[in-house]
Amino acid sequence: EAGVVQSPRYKIIEKKQPVAFWCNPISGHNTLYWYRQNLGQGPELLIRYENEEAVDDSQLPKDRFSAERLKGVDSTLKIQPAELGDSAVYLCASSLESADTQYFGPGTRLTVL
């Protein structure tokens, strides 16, 4: 069974440019998470979806970040415009339900110059 797929794996952009990350969760997983991980830190939750509904987006900087999960499967996380402080690894994870084990994708390493 395929794991969580993320693309791109790496992205380098100039500040003020837009950027988007894509995630395809494990088939049948209803819950999808986006995390941000800064160097030397643990992942921090940005948003959690139950099917297509965002049930926890309290940590998402809504002035520049947006996310969607159309049809309750794939998800896209967007930053517009990017700032230097957005440089981090963006991780997507999925689980059958919220109380279950989370499975992580390889992440997208974003560098903002």
Place this chain on the structure above:
Amino acid sequence: SQQGEEDPQALSIQEGENATMNCSYKTSINNLQWYRQNSGRGLVHLILIRSNEREKHSGRLRVTLDTSKKSSSLLITASRAADTASYFCATGSGTYKYIFGTGTRLKVLA
């Protein structure tokens, strides 16, 4: 905000020795999960322990949970060089918002 705090922050041991790392948290939880992250890679799930469980095993891994002390420990027995990684605990609360700690960086010397 970080709820789970791992201790120690870094640990260096010889191959074959046991490695123990601890996780303390502040509020009530439904479950606690341990993850491993190799340098530059995604997180790999190790063990999930629910609040009504006290101990779980998986191969060379043993996890304990003490809800009265709000702490958990991860024991890796007979460590190998391949166990070199960062280890994170993640606490799941009533709203299933998982909060990760800052991690323990384990180095196993061959």
